[in-house]
Amino acid sequence: xxxxxxxxxxxxxxxxxxxxxxxxxxxxxxxxxxxxxxxxxxxxxxxxxxxxxxxxxxxxxxxxxxxxxxxxxxxxxxxxxxxxxxxxxxxxxxxxxxxxxxxxxxxxxxxxxxxxxxxxxxxxxxxxxxxxxxxxxxxxxxxxxxxxxxxxxxxxxxxxxxxxxxxxxxxxxxxxxxxxxxxxxxxxxxxxxxxxxxxxxxxxxxxxxxxxxxxxxxxxxxxxxxxxxxxxxxxxxxxxxxxxxxxxxxxxxxxxxxxxxxxxxxxxxxxxxxxxxxxxxxxxxxxxxxxxxxxxxxxxxxxxxxxxxxxxxxxx
Ligand code: GDP
Ligand code: CA
Numbered sequence: 001x002x003x004x005x006x007x008x009x010x011x012x013x014x015x016x017x018x019x020x021x022x023x024x025x026x027x028x029x030x031x032x033x034x035x036x037x038x039x040x041x042x043x044x045x046x047x048x049x050x051x052x053x054x055x056x057x058x059x060x061x062x063x064x065x066x067x068x069x070x071x072x073x074x075x076x077x078x079x080x081x082x083x084x085x086x087x088x089x090x091x092x093x094x095x096x097x098x099x100x101x102x103x104x105x106x107x108x109x110x111x112x113x114x115x116x117x118x119x120x121x122x123x124x125x126x127x128x129x130x131x132x133x134x135x136x137x138x139x140x141x142x143x144x145x146x147x148x149x150x151x152x153x154x155x156x157x158x159x160x161x162x163x164x165x166x167x168x169x170x171x172x173x174x175x176x177x178x179x180x181x182x183x184x185x186x187x188x189x190x191x192x193x194x195x196x197x198x199x200x201x202x203x204x205x206x207x208x209x210x211x212x213x214x215x216x217x218x219x220x221x222x223x224x225x226x227x228x229x230x231x232x233x234x235x236x237x238x239x240x241x242x243x244x245x246x247x248x249x250x251x252x253x254x255x256x257x258x259x260x261x262x263x264x265x266x267x268x269x270x271x272x273x274x275x276x277x278x279x280x281x282x283x284x285x286x287x288x289x290x291x292x293x294x295x296x297x298x299x300x301x302x303x304x305x306x307x308x309x310x311x312x313x314x315x316x
Pocket of ligand 1: 243
C-alpha cells in the first residue's frame with residue numbers, strides 16, 4: 001500500500017510519526033509532500049521551516065518543548081549577528097540549524113533542486129518515509145497587512161514570528177504559485193497512491209500553499225486515490241498555533257465543519273472524499289463528504305497511529 005500525506009510543519013510532523021508507525025505495522029510506503037510556502041532567505045541562507053520540522057521530528061532530533069528546531073540547540077550565531085546589528089533580529093536561528101541551512105544553500109547555489117537537496121539532508125536523518133517539497137520552484141506565502149499606517153505585503157514569517165499575527169490582516173498570497181510546478185516525484189507519488197491523507201496542518205498557510213501549485217491540485221482532485229483529511233480544529237479551536245487567526249482572515253468558521261466545507265467535496269472540484277473530526281465534533285456536517293468522528297488528539301505515537309488507521313478505514 002502507498003500512502004501520500006500533504007503536510008505542513010509541526011502538526012504535520014506529529015501526524016507523520018503516527019503514519020510511519022502504522023505504515024510499519026501494515027507494510028506500507030509513505031511519501032510526504034511538504035509545504036514550502038514558509039520558506040525564506042535570511043542572512044543569505046535558504047530556510048525551509050516545514051521541511052526541517054518534519055525531518056528533525058522523524059529523525060528524532062526535534063525540540064519537543066519549543067516545537068521547532070533542534071533539541072539541545074545553542075544560539076551563538078544569532079547573538080553574534082545581533083551584535084553586528086543586522087536584521088532580521090526577530091528570527092530564531094540556532095547554531096545546529098544553521099549547519100542545515102548552510103548545506104542546503106550551498107547545494108541550491110550549485111544548482112541542485114530543493115527536492116534533491118532534501119533527499120541529501122535526509123540521508124543523515126533517515127526519516128523512514130520519503131519527503132518531497134511541494135515544488136522545487138520559488139513559492140512564498142506573503143500576508144497583506146496594515147503596519148505603521150501603511151498597507152503592504154510581508155513574508156509569512158515576519159507576520160507570524162515578528163508580529164505574532166497581531167496586525168490588521170487582509171489576505172494571504174502564495175507568490176510564485178501560479179507558475180510553480182510540482183517538484184520531481186510529486187506527480188508520480190500522487191498517481192501511484194492508494195490513499196492521500198491531508199494532515200491536521202494549518203489549512204490556510206500549510207495545506208493551501210501546497211494546493212496552490214496548479215498541477216498538484218489537479219492531480220489530487222482528479223487522481224485515482226481517495227482523499228481523507230484530518231481536522232486540525234477540535235471543539236472550535238486549533239490545538240496549537242494560529243489556524244484560528246488565519247481562518248478568521250478568510251471569514252471561515254473556526255470549526256471542524258468550517259474547515260471541511262472550505263476544503264469541499266472532491267466530487268465538486270474540492271479536495272475531500274472523507275473528513276475525520278474529533279469525537280467532540282461528532283455533529284459536524286460537510287455536504288458531499290463522508291465524515292467520521294474519532295479521537296483526534298495526537299498525545300502520543302500510538303494514539304496518532306490509531307487515528308491513521310481510522311483515516312485509512314474511512315478511505316475504503
Ligand atoms: P506548522 O507548519 O508548524 O504551523 O504546523 P502545521 O501546519 O503542520 O500544523 C499546525 C496545526 O496542527 C494547528 O492548526 C493545530 O490545530 C494542529 N494540531 C496540533 N496538534 C494537534 C492534535 O493533537 N490534534 C489535531 N487534530 N490537530 C493538531
Ligand atoms: Ca509551517
